[in-house]
Amino acid sequence: MDPMFILWSVGAPALAAFLAVGASFLASRRLPKSEPPRYLWLAAAAVGLAFAVGSPGILGRFPTWPPAQAAEWLPLLGLAAVFLGVIDTLVHRMNFSWIVLTLMLGLLAWGTIAGPLGSASKNAMGEGGVKAAWIAACAVLIILPALAARHGAAATTHAGPPVALGLLAGVSIGAIIALAHTAKFGQFVSLLGLGIAPFALMALIRGNWPIAPGVAPAFAALHSIMWLLTHFYAPRDGHWASTALACLAPAGLLVARIPALSRKPKAAGIAQAVACVAMGAAAAVVLVATAPEPPADDDDGASLYYGLSD
Amino acid sequence: MACTSGVPFSVCGLILLAGAASAAVIGLAPSTSAPALAAVAALAPAPAPAGLATFEVDGVHSSAVFKIQHAGVSPFYGTFQKISGSIAWDKDNPQSASFSVTIDANSVASGNTARDNHLKSPDFFNAKEHPTIQFKSTSLTKTGDSTFDLAGEVTMLGKTKPITAKLVFTGERDAGGNFGYRAGFDTSFTLKRSDFGMTYGVAQGSLSDEVTVMVGFAGVKK
Numbered sequence: 011m012d013p014m015f016i017l018w019s020v021g022a023p024a025l026a027a028f029l030a031v032g033a034s035f036l037a038s039r040r041l042p043k044s045e046p047p048r049y050l051w052l053a054a055a056a057v058g059l060a061f062a063v064g065s066p067g068i069l070g071r072f073p074t075w076p077p078a079q080a081a082e083w084l085p086l087l088g089l090a091a092v093f094l095g096v097i098d099t100l101v102h103r104m105n106f107s108w109i110v111l112t113l114m115l116g117l118l119a120w121g122t123i124a125g126p127l128g129s130a131s132k133n134a135m136g137e138g139g140v141k142a143a144w145i146a147a148c149a150v151l152i153i154l155p156a157l158a159a160r161h162g163a164a165a166t167t168h169a170g171p172p173v174a175l176g177l178l179a180g181v182s183i184g185a186i187i188a189l190a191h192t193a194k195f196g197q198f199v200s201l202l203g204l205g206i207a208p209f210a211l212m213a214l215i216r217g218n219w220p221i222a223p224g225v226a227p228a229f230a231a232l233h234s235i236m237w238l239l240t241h242f243y244a245p246r247d248g249h250w251a252s253t254a255l256a257c258l259a260p261a262g263l264l265v266a267r268i269p270a271l272s273r274k275p276k277a278a279g280i281a282q283a284v285a286c287v288a289m290g291a292a293a294a295v296v297l298v299a300t301a302p303e304p305p306a307d308d309d310d311g312a313s314l315y316y317g318l319s320d
Numbered sequence: 321m322a323c324t325s326g327v328p329f330s331v332c333g334l335i336l337l338a339g340a341a342s343a344a345v346i347g348l349a350p351s352t353s354a355p356a357l358a359a360v361a362a363l364a365p366a367p368a369p370a371g372l373a374t375f376e377v378d379g380v381h382s383s384a385v386f387k388i389q390h391a392g393v394s395p396f397y398g399t400f401q402k403i404s405g406s407i408a409w410d411k412d413n414p415q416s417a418s419f420s421v422t423i424d425a426n427s428v429a430s431g432n433t434a435r436d437n438h439l440k441s442p443d444f445f446n447a448k449e450h451p452t453i454q455f456k457s458t459s460l461t462k463t464g465d466s467t468f469d470l471a472g473e474v475t476m477l478g479k480t481k482p483i484t485a486k487l488v489f490t491g492e493r494d495a496g497g498n499f500g501y502r503a504g505f506d507t508s509f510t511l512k513r514s515d516f517g518m519t520y521g522v523a524q525g526s527l528s529d530e531v532t533v534m535v536g537f538a539g540v541k542k
Contacts, residue, residue, distance in 0.1 A: 015523035070519025078478030079517060080449060081442055191434075192441035194520065243441060243448060 018067025019197060023060035024204045030056040031208035034222070053209075054095035054224030060205030061198075061232055062088030068197045080239060084198060087235055095228035195240050202232055372416055375503055375539025377405040382537035384423055389528035398439070400453075401427035407539040409503055411492060414468060419457040419505075421537065426451060443520040450477050460487070470507060476516045485509035490536075501541040508534040 034053035041049060065085035066072045073082045206229060265271065265285040271278040384400040402424035409417045425447040428439045440447040457472035470487040473480050485507045492503035510532045514522055521527030 012523040012525060069517070070514060070522060071517075079442065079446055082517065191437040192443050194441075194443045 015067060019064050020067075020200075020204065022067065023064030023201050024207065026063045027056040027060040027205045028208045030059055031212065035212060050222035051096045051099045051224070054099040054222035054228065055092045056095075056208060057202065057205035057225055057228045057232065058088050058091030058093070058095055060088075061085075061091060061201045064201040064204065065198070068194060068201070080242075081194060081198075084235070084239075087232065088201075091228040091232050094231060095222070095224035098224035098227050099222045100224075192240075192243060195236060195243075199236050202229060202236070205229070371410040371412055372408050373410065374542045375407040375409055376542055377403060377407065377421060378502065378538040378540050379403045383535070384537075385534045387532040387534070389530075390526070392525050392528075396430075398428060398430040400424065401429055403535070403537060405455075405537075407503070407505075409492075409539065411489065411503075414462060414489070415460055417457070417460050419455065419470065419472065421455045421535065423453040424451065425453055444518055446477055455483075458482075466490070474511065474516075477518060479516045481511070481515050483509050483511055499540075503539045503541070504537070505539070506534075506536045508532060 031053045034050050037052075038050065062085050065088055069082065069085070073085050077083050077086075206225075209225065265278070265281045268281070271281055379402060382403045384403050386398050386400075387395050388398075390396040400423045403421060404424075405419070405421035407417070407419050425445040426440060428436060428445055428447070430436055430439060439445055442449070445453070454475040455472055456475075457470055459471045461469040461471070463469055466489040468487040468489070470485045472483060472485070474483050486509065488506040490504035490506055492501070494501045510530055512529050513519075513531050514529050519529075522529045
């Protein structure tokens, strides 16, 4: 394994996220607890920052303009997520700021990824497949703000939601990627994990440290974009399974509404994380179990190929 | 004809207007003068040289093979099953030849289903987004009795890069029956796949950046 690859695709994004969250945490210690969470704007940039910084490492070079492939838009969408997170944190008290911003990013993703992929996929997927892909893309744009609303509202009170979301993304998207036959997107999703990791650490150190509200929309937006990309490349049989997985994410937070947990933020956060991992693991099992069977005469040693684990 | 990029739109507009006006004048004149005809002839596309024949690539009797180094030690070969294109060829005037070859990225085959799916994914050929790989020649330079340097451009993964291939003209004849009159060519070139944005396994050292491509193709005279 090339040390430079690890440095650029793992080390640099992790460092960027930890520095953003660490600096924000140190600054927050001097402020009274009554201060609104908008001073955490630097922490809100962590997820998008990790994604944007690590993307060139995964692509193997800095992106060129104009991007020639859908994946080459991702570093730029990472920067857009930084903007989304920071602005959403600064103006969180204003109603519907998250709706406007997440829809803006959604439309950007639509224009840069869904549109070109939809038309380019026509040959490979046929008319029916393209139609299904467009329906799914619309679903993403509905799910995206829903995710942001669900998590953004909960994130200001305790650390559980972002951690749970990160764990869910790691498990669920990983399962989808296995169906899409691509490692590149798996590496991109791992950047989301690196971006959310400092918040998981903060949840262990200080469970009541308020997470910047913008973290959740930024994470949800990038998560949805990755889901959208993976969806276009996954076999047709995986479409509904991947849609179901995306819908599971907000459902995981309902655990915190259990009366016994509602007054215990730390316990609620852990319960949410456990619930999300359990759902993600269950979904992964279902996905693998329902994956299309190889043809009966496929005895060419397909199981001996280890390319995706290189 | 579209205006060339980089030329201001107003300049293009003026040229088009001037062209249209000239054409109108020529069309309305009762008798066209010889210099005017010569000027019009000079603007018309150059006629194809005599002897330059058009051949259609016979995909069934053509092969595209690529070679890549795996794990830093061993050469590995893969193929593409679908090739198409056209050739303009005159063996007496080979410099005037042109080649246009298209490979179906979805037809990549390596003898292993899982690997084939991976090769079609965004990690490699990204076949859903970029279903074809194209080559268009720009010039042909004779280097021996039947060998040439074939310069051209390869378009893959949405990026176009210049390459120079070694081309061997392997003969032409009327093969009779369904085979028809055909010409054969053998070519090989090396490219860096990272130039096209295909970087999977390069940094890790599991797959080489340089890939050798060998295409043996036959053209059937139209």
